[in-house]
Amino acid sequence: xxxxxxxxxxxxxxxxxxxxxxxxxxxxxxxxxxxxxxxxxxxxxxxxxxxxxxxxxxxxxxxxxxxxxxxxxxxxxxxxxxxxxxxxxxxxxxxxxxxxxxxxxxxxxxxxxxxxxxxxxxxxxxxxxxxxxxxxxxxxxxxxxxxxxxxxxxxxxxxxxxxxxxxxxxxxxxxxxxxxxxxxxxxxxxxxxxxxxxxxxxxxxxxxxxxxxxxxxxxxxxxxxxxxxxxxxxxxxxxxxxxxxxxxxxxxxxxxxxxxxxxxxxxxxxxxxxxxxxxxxxxxxxxxxxx
Amino acid sequence: xxxxxxxxxxxxxxxxxxxxxxxxxxxxxxxxxxxxxxxxxxxxxxxxxxxxxxxxxxxxxxxxxxxxxxxxxxxxxxxxxxxxxxxxxxxxxxxxxxxxxxxxxxxxxxxxxxxxxxxxxxxxxxxxxxxxxxxxxxxxxxxxxxxxxxxxxxxxxxxxxxxxxxxxxxxxxxxxxxxxxxxxxxxxxxxxxxxxxxxxxxxxxxxxxxxxxxxxxxxxxxxxxxxxxxxxxxxxxxxxxxxxxxxxxxxxxxxxxxxxxxxxxxxxxxxxxxxxxxxxxxxxxxxxxxx
DNA sequence: GTTCCGCATGAATCGATAG
DNA sequence: ACTATCGATTCATGCGGAA
Numbered sequence: 001x002x003x004x005x006x007x008x009x010x011x012x013x014x015x016x017x018x019x020x021x022x023x024x025x026x027x028x029x030x031x032x033x034x035x036x037x038x039x040x041x042x043x044x045x046x047x048x049x050x051x052x053x054x055x056x057x058x059x060x061x062x063x064x065x066x067x068x069x070x071x072x073x074x075x076x077x078x079x080x081x082x083x084x085x086x087x088x089x090x091x092x093x094x095x096x097x098x099x100x101x102x103x104x105x106x107x108x109x110x111x112x113x114x115x116x117x118x119x120x121x122x123x124x125x126x127x128x129x130x131x132x133x134x135x136x137x138x139x140x141x142x143x144x145x146x147x148x149x150x151x152x153x154x155x156x157x158x159x160x161x162x163x164x165x166x167x168x169x170x171x172x173x174x175x176x177x178x179x180x181x182x183x184x185x186x187x188x189x190x191x192x193x194x195x196x197x198x199x200x201x202x203x204x205x206x207x208x209x210x211x212x213x214x215x216x217x218x219x220x221x222x223x224x225x226x227x228x229x230x231x232x233x234x235x236x237x238x239x240x241x242x243x244x245x246x247x248x249x250x251x252x253x254x255x256x257x258x259x260x261x262x263x264x265x266x267x268x269x270x271x272x273x274x275x276x277x278x279x280x281x282x283x284x285x286x287x288x289x290x291x
Numbered sequence: 292x293x294x295x296x297x298x299x300x301x302x303x304x305x306x307x308x309x310x311x312x313x314x315x316x317x318x319x320x321x322x323x324x325x326x327x328x329x330x331x332x333x334x335x336x337x338x339x340x341x342x343x344x345x346x347x348x349x350x351x352x353x354x355x356x357x358x359x360x361x362x363x364x365x366x367x368x369x370x371x372x373x374x375x376x377x378x379x380x381x382x383x384x385x386x387x388x389x390x391x392x393x394x395x396x397x398x399x400x401x402x403x404x405x406x407x408x409x410x411x412x413x414x415x416x417x418x419x420x421x422x423x424x425x426x427x428x429x430x431x432x433x434x435x436x437x438x439x440x441x442x443x444x445x446x447x448x449x450x451x452x453x454x455x456x457x458x459x460x461x462x463x464x465x466x467x468x469x470x471x472x473x474x475x476x477x478x479x480x481x482x483x484x485x486x487x488x489x490x491x492x493x494x495x496x497x498x499x500x501x502x503x504x505x506x507x508x509x510x511x512x513x514x515x516x517x518x519x520x521x522x523x524x525x526x527x528x529x530x531x532x533x534x535x536x537x538x539x540x541x542x543x544x545x546x547x548x549x550x551x552x553x554x555x556x557x558x559x560x561x562x563x564x565x566x567x568x569x570x571x572x573x574x575x576x577x578x579x580x581x582x
Numbered sequence: 583g584t585t586c587c588g589c590a591t592g593a594a595t596c597g598a599t600a601g
Numbered sequence: 602a603c604t605a606t607c608g609a610t611t612c613a614t615g616c617g618g619a620a
Contacts, residue, residue: 036593081426082391088379100373106416113594114611124482125397135372191415193399207593
């Protein structure tokens with residue numbers, strides 16, 4: 001079956017209205033952060049950020065399949081020496097819209113921006129908020145397993161009986177029971193902390209996230225021929241990865257330069273469609289690191 | 292000057308009223324999480340957590356010095372497949388009380404316990420919310436510097452031309468400024484992500500945090516003979532560390548067993564007061580790791 | 583072909599200065 | 602007084618050229 005990549009030059013709030021209900025398996029996006037990227041997106045003020053975003057999330061809720069997932073990459077900026085609360089407010093308001101706030105992943109940025117200030121350290125992390133429409137969303141956990149480091153093996157082997165009992169009681173029912181199962185495993189499930197460097201090289205986009213980020217979530221929440229949507233596609237990282245991984249994708253951006261750039265990439269990618277399906281795995285090698 | 296450690300068996304909401312205004316330099320605490328540890332604290336329900344905590348934070352705001360800092364270790368639990376929003380709501384309500392939400396540190400729990408659920412991965416991080424009373428709080432950044440990454444070795448052999456240019460770009464100020472800043476530097480400032488293992492030693496407290504956690508914040512926000520407060524002291528980790536680091540400390544807990552345990556530890560520590568001040572550094576060695 | 587090494591740059595933030 | 606602009610600060614990464 002052929003894999004489609006649809007790209008639109010439009011305000012996503014409007015363009016999304018044209019998509020049918022319950023038609024998208026995964027939304028991965030990184031909207032412009034408040035007051036950032038003024039030159040391209042006009043810079044949304046922190047105090048109007050929530051009202052700016054809610055009409056978009058309302059449409060996203062409509063187009064997402066009941067089994068689908070929405071991953072929102074965002075981080076609040078510092079205003080007047082304080083972290084802004086618009087992300088907190090956004091989570092609360094999106095729940096009122098009907099979203100379920102399932103989880104918050106952490107993107108630990110090892111090579112965060114340098115700088116020194118008297119009252120704070122460098123900001124080395126961003127939020128990856130997972131929202132769902134229902135509790136019965138699809139999750140393919142086996143697709144993102146990571147090699148178990150030696151430290152983990154040794155730690156697990158050295159667990160004492162009392163360790164097991166205490167940790168079991170700490171967390172509740174049936175948590176410590178499965179420990180012995182883990183001792184033989186070569187691979188482990190990851191945690192909700194992702195270690196990835198930011199993309200520094202020139203993508204003609206100041207805020208492109210590393211390919212490993214959408215890749216990880218695409219593996220985790222979709223299978224081949226599913227539909228991936230990025231309503232703020234920017235330089236098109238999400239779409240490119242989705243395309244390589246044989247997922248259909250839809251991208252929207254209001255900036256003509258990004259639209260043209262992504263168009264060009266997609267066209268050249270389609271010329272290479274002779275590549276066998278099995279090949280993509282070699283190119284999309286995971287760099288998510290275990291620490 | 293003698294270092295004091297005051298321990299109270301009491302509900303902290305009441306006991307805090309007896310402390311004078313503007314008398315504490317640092318508050319580090321990990322309150323009972325919502326609906327967990329029912330046996331010991333009676334289990335606060337997630338939907339009443341905010342109203343339960345606000346009277347406490349109101350008193351904390353009163354007793355904290357204007358230059359002081361409040362570090363709150365907290366993580367929302369999963370209720371009905373969703374992350375609860377009480378931490379979000381708490382941040383918003385505490386700001387209404389007059390707190391400044393300065394920063395959110397991430398405690399990345401390196402060796403978090405294995406486990407498997409169908410719809411989520413292991414939770415490997417917790418929030419460390421930094422609140423302040425004013426923007427002019429004290430922060431001793433040099434106390435928590437970490438070794439630089441390996442890249443520095445090669446980089447510092449020869450400074451690049453652009454580095455010199457960028458350093459010299461300031462108009463009219465001293466020629467060459469501080470190239471030596473780089474040459475002498477073996478340490479870098481940390482970020483707002485802390486990599487610490489979870490506590491494994493046998494504390495009789497169900498949610499003891501590792502000593503490195505309060506230690507890091509005590510180094511960062513206080514100096515010797517300052518006052519550290521933990522209104523939910525539990526097994527007394529914060530107090531023990533403060534004591535060793537020659538900070539005065541105040542601990543409160545409503546559970547008699549914890550009170551007795553901490554009392555005993557403090558007494559035996561005081562018997563060792565003959566130890567020279569210079570010695571404590573050897574015992575309180577940092578384990579905060581660089582990744 | 584590897585490995586090594588130099589180099590630009592990035593969703594930043596603060597404080598001072600200017601309008 | 603309140604907002605807008607600007608300079609200074611700083612570290613890990615990936616790329617490309619060189620050995």
